[in-house]
Amino acid sequence: MPRSKHANPAMTSLKRVLVIGSGGRENSLAWAIKKCSVVEDVWVSPGNGGTKNLSGCKQLLIEEQDFESLKEVTISKNIDLVVIGPEAPLEAGLADFLRDAGIAVFGPGAKGAQLEASKSWAKELMRDANIPTAKYWAVGSQEEALSILKKNECALVVKLDGLAAGKGVIVPSTLEETEEAIKAAFKGEFGSSGQKLLLEERLEGPEVSVFALCDGERFIILPTAQDHKRLKEGDKGPNTGGMGSYAPAQILSDKQLKEVAELILEPTLKALKDKNIDYRGVIYAGLMVTSQGPKVIEFNCRFGDPECQTLMPLMGAELADVLHACALGTLDKAPKLFIKNECSACVVAAAGGYPESPSKGNYIKIDIPADDKVQLFHAGTRRNESGELFTAGGRVLSVVAQSDSFDKAFAKAYQNMDRVDFEGITYRRDIGHQVRQSENVSK
Ligand code: AMP
Ligand code: GLY
Numbered sequence: 001m002p003r004s005k006h007a008n009p010a011m012t013s014l015k016r017v018l019v020i021g022s023g024g025r026e027n028s029l030a031w032a033i034k035k036c037s038v039v040e041d042v043w044v045s046p047g048n049g050g051t052k053n054l055s056g057c058k059q060l061l062i063e064e065q066d067f068e069s070l071k072e073v074t075i076s077k078n079i080d081l082v083v084i085g086p087e088a089p090l091e092a093g094l095a096d097f098l099r100d101a102g103i104a105v106f107g108p109g110a111k112g113a114q115l116e117a118s119k120s121w122a123k124e125l126m127r128d129a130n131i132p133t134a135k136y137w138a139v140g141s142q143e144e145a146l147s148i149l150k151k152n153e154c155a156l157v158v159k160l161d162g163l164a165a166g167k168g169v170i171v172p173s174t175l176e177e178t179e180e181a182i183k184a185a186f187k188g189e190f191g192s193s194g195q196k197l198l199l200e201e202r203l204e205g206p207e208v209s210v211f212a213l214c215d216g217e218r219f220i221i222l223p224t225a226q227d228h229k230r231l232k233e234g235d236k237g238p239n240t241g242g243m244g245s246y247a248p249a250q251i252l253s254d255k256q257l258k259e260v261a262e263l264i265l266e267p268t269l270k271a272l273k274d275k276n277i278d279y280r281g282v283i284y285a286g287l288m289v290t291s292q293g294p295k296v297i298e299f300n301c302r303f304g305d306p307e308c309q310t311l312m313p314l315m316g317a318e319l320a321d322v323l324h325a326c327a328l329g330t331l332d333k334a335p336k337l338f339i340k341n342e343c344s345a346c347v348v349a350a351a352g353g354y355p356e357s358p359s360k361g362n363y364i365k366i367d368i369p370a371d372d373k374v375q376l377f378h379a380g381t382r383r384n385e386s387g388e389l390f391t392a393g394g395r396v397l398s399v400v401a402q403s404d405s406f407d408k409a410f411a412k413a414y415q416n417m418d419r420v421d422f423e424g425i426t427y428r429r430d431i432g433h434q435v436r437q438s439e440n441v442s443k
Helices: 026-034 067-076 085-093 096-099 111-115 119-128 140-153 174-186 252-276 307-314 319-329 406-417
Strands: 014-020 041-046 081-084 136-141 156-160 197-203 207-214 220-221 230-232 236-239 244-247 282-290 293-300 343-350 372-377 381-383 389-391 394-403
Touching: 014 026, 014 067, 014 140, 026 041, 026 067, 026 307, 026 319, 026 372, 026 394, 041 067, 041 406, 081 319, 085 096, 096 111, 111 119, 111 252, 111 293, 119 136, 119 197, 119 252, 119 293, 119 319, 136 140, 140 156, 140 174, 140 197, 156 174, 174 197, 207 252, 207 307, 207 319, 207 381, 220 252, 244 307, 244 406, 252 282, 252 293, 307 372, 307 394, 343 406, 394 406
Parallel strands: 014 041, 014 081
Antiparallel strands: 136 197, 156 197, 207 220, 207 282, 230 236, 244 343, 282 293, 343 394, 372 394, 381 389
């Protein structure tokens, strides 16, 4: 059957899915998609040391930047849907490339990915569409930045414009610290993307991640999740990709979530459409719930990691059809996505030395008994020829658990995390402190 971007999903069976990426996020996506009864085969490429153990998922060893090979394998294996996990291939145009070959893709094209890849582009879109966010100034020189700081007379958040793998944001508390951060950024101390900066008003309030699955015209919202970005307990230490998460986060009331849909997500999707961007993928809104209501801190063009690992076990068996419908632009015809009424808890184990210089090549011992309500998702792991598992990245793996309360879900996640060991293993014991009644989860 010829492939068409705009085929009716009722006419297009969904049997084979390819998930692109190598993190915990992609393993959890593949695991959740494989559980959907319509789906027969799920591949993850390039995956990691845990991919083959994901209830029948298969691994391909094609890197995410090898567009040509990804296209060839999608066609030769008759894959019906490609789900792109990470931001880098989205920014580089992988979704456009595959769509041009008639392949159904969940993930925005390069233009849409600018929501995440260019903070100044995203801020401009928010300003033009009147979306609640921090005031900002885009600056191209140190002089300009310092003169804005002088006029403003209070500390400002300093951000690099491009993708900076979580390292491009400094949140100073004083004018002096802001000045230092501006100078350091222009010296290139936060990475090479430092020629263009954003200065932002500093917002205050709890943070929450909202994920909208979009088909270009419409969207549905998943349960909200909360991430824990700092390495150490008590939200101290350096920023990381995320050390744990939980869902649903009880930070937004139903009324506030409705406001987020009406005042943030609808106008964002409309603004994208007005720019001729047919956005089919996730809009991840990182929000701060301020005294004036929820405001956007940042947009990302993919699922959060580790929020995705926390959310996937809550998804009903319609998930694959819903992602497929987003890819085809027919979310209105998709089945309603069932969401389990459970508390989901995720704890990430990182390598020693993370995030600066994670130590690699350490043997990993895992002794987790099978349990329907516990998942182990690998990230920075690899297997040697005899199948033994070793650390191979900063965030090594995550343990996720569900129960009818957060106390029980976290107790279960930690009991199982205590059955994982490798040299230098680092994890926070206070993930979910916001929603846990019992402070100490037993060792
Ligand atoms: P981002 O990469 O834009 O998500 O920023 C990383 C972290 O910096 C966020 O999760 C916030 O904790 C913090 N941050 C970013 N922008 C602001 C802001 N305007 N006000 C206060 N905190 C911020
Ligand atoms: N957990 C934060 C992120 O994925 O950007």
